[in-house]
Amino acid sequence: xxxxxxxxxxxxxxxxxxxVQPDQVTVQGEIEAALNxxxxxxxxxxxxxxxxxxxxxxxxxxHFDTSSNIPMDxxxxxxxxxxxxxxxxxxxxxxxxxxxxxxxxxxxEYRYCxxxxxxxxxxxxxYADHVRFPLDxxxxxxxxxxxxxxxxxxxxxxxxxxxEDKVRTxxxxxxxxxxxxxxxxxxxxxxxxxxxxxxxxxLVEVGQGKRNPAELREILAACDREKAGKTAPAKGLTMWEVxx
Amino acid sequence: xxxxxxxxxxxxxxxxxxxVQPDQVTVQGEIEAALNxxxxxxxxxxxxxxxxxxxxxxxxxxHFDTSSNIPMDxxxxxxxxxxxxxxxxxxxxxxxxxxxxxxxxxxxEYRYCxxxxxxxxxxxxxYADHVRFPLDxxxxxxxxxxxxxxxxxxxxxxxxxxxEDKVRTxxxxxxxxxxxxxxxxxxxxxxxxxxxxxxxxxLVEVGQGKRNPAELREILAACDREKAGKTAPAKGLTMWEVxx
Numbered sequence: 510x511x512x513x514x515x516x517x518x519x520x521x522x523x524x525x526x527x528x529v530q531p532d533q534v535t536v537q538g539e540i541e542a543a544l545n546x547x548x549x550x551x552x553x554x555x556x557x558x559x560x561x562x563x564x565x566x567x568x569x570x571x572h573f574d575t576s577s578n579i580p581m582d583x584x585x586x587x588x589x590x591x592x593x594x595x596x597x598x599x600x601x602x603x604x605x606x607x608x609x610x611x612x613x614x615x616x617x618e619y620r621y622c623x624x625x626x627x628x629x630x631x632x633x634x635x636y637a638d639h640v641r642f643p644l645d646x647x648x649x650x651x652x653x654x655x656x657x658x659x660x661x662x663x664x665x666x667x668x669x670x671x672x673e674d675k676v677r678t679x680x681x682x683x684x685x686x687x688x689x690x691x692x693x694x695x696x697x698x699x700x701x702x703x704x705x706x707x708x709x710x711x712l713v714e715v716g717q718g719k720r721n722p723a724e725l726r727e728i729l730a731a732c733d734r735e736k737a738g739k740t741a742p743a744k745g746l747t748m749w750e751v752x753x
Numbered sequence: 754x755x756x757x758x759x760x761x762x763x764x765x766x767x768x769x770x771x772x773v774q775p776d777q778v779t780v781q782g783e784i785e786a787a788l789n790x791x792x793x794x795x796x797x798x799x800x801x802x803x804x805x806x807x808x809x810x811x812x813x814x815x816h817f818d819t820s821s822n823i824p825m826d827x828x829x830x831x832x833x834x835x836x837x838x839x840x841x842x843x844x845x846x847x848x849x850x851x852x853x854x855x856x857x858x859x860x861x862e863y864r865y866c867x868x869x870x871x872x873x874x875x876x877x878x879x880y881a882d883h884v885r886f887p888l889d890x891x892x893x894x895x896x897x898x899x900x901x902x903x904x905x906x907x908x909x910x911x912x913x914x915x916x917e918d919k920v921r922t923x924x925x926x927x928x929x930x931x932x933x934x935x936x937x938x939x940x941x942x943x944x945x946x947x948x949x950x951x952x953x954x955x956l957v958e959v960g961q962g963k964r965n966p967a968e969l970r971e972i973l974a975a976c977d978r979e980k981a982g983k984t985a986p987a988k989g990l991t992m993w994e995v996x997x
Contacts, residue, residue, distance in 0.1 A: 634764065635879075653995050
């Protein structure tokens, strides 16, 4: 028996999120089905965390245990061959049996893409949220600074969540213009349900001049989801990297 | 009554091609439905040509006639507001009543994208064909030269076509590497059914070393679809530009 760790990318458009759910097409479900076809084993996959329906990944990390004797240098090809085009295994490596894709996470990085042009780029419509009017990126970056550090992020968490402890540490939030796109990058030790999308939705309202950057401090302090902005659409969000 | 010309882009993934068909979701059908909602008129749209199911466009051109008094500078927004995210109107302008989007075409340019990496880019899987092993781009370009000029392109035309005259003039076929992608660009006065996709499929076989570049001359001369290569998948193809 050995433990393998994979880095994978997926186009979340057509999946009901990462986690297995009955009667739904999910990323985890597709990977487990592929592993079953390839090894004949009934393998459970552990991811670094869930992603919601429509959210993408460039660097999701999973681990699983297997007794298969598939050579290490064949695993990637064999798995990709069995997976739909919307999921790609980027790397496969053997790791110590103590490694755990969820419990050992040190840093997670998410990036959110906004297509900020008068007319949307049709080839980005699945991977970016379209905002027609030019955003004030400097104001967004100013606002973003207030989020850095250890805070109770209740205001930036879906009211539907069951997690007790809503304190997280955000290492950095940057807002950058790249051509016609505005990218929001969030790095932290973990994120609550919808947290990055609510951060982005709130920063967009700052970028549109509907809120002052300094309001972010008050929103955090209020610990009230109602005070923050809208939840930005899932399709603009990508799980970019997980660091162990 | 006035005649309007639009340049539009679309993601062909979810459409049964450009042309209206009963019980199918098509680009033309979506635009005609949007025009009907916006003007109350029953408007027929004329495109520069059809595109197959799954083929994309960056610069498809259409015209239509309308009596609507929507101001010219509002048309683009009003239409985009009524269209799905997978279709975007880029420009709208009034043209002379003698203009015809199909009959007045001078040059059409198609581009085909090949993702030429060992592991596919999951965010390009709808817009590029994935070829794992490195293609010999120089050999492909050599082969492409034989296609330029006025030829009978029967060998590069789906056997399912009803067109009598299979002579077309190709102004240029270029094969270029751009990062991990190989782009095939075809310019001509018109293309037969599946012609660009069969050209690309044949050039890929040259790039894989399965054919010599000089074979292209024999394939053309044979006027036999069986002599050419496979039809490359629709998803890599984009109608790039139409010149009048």
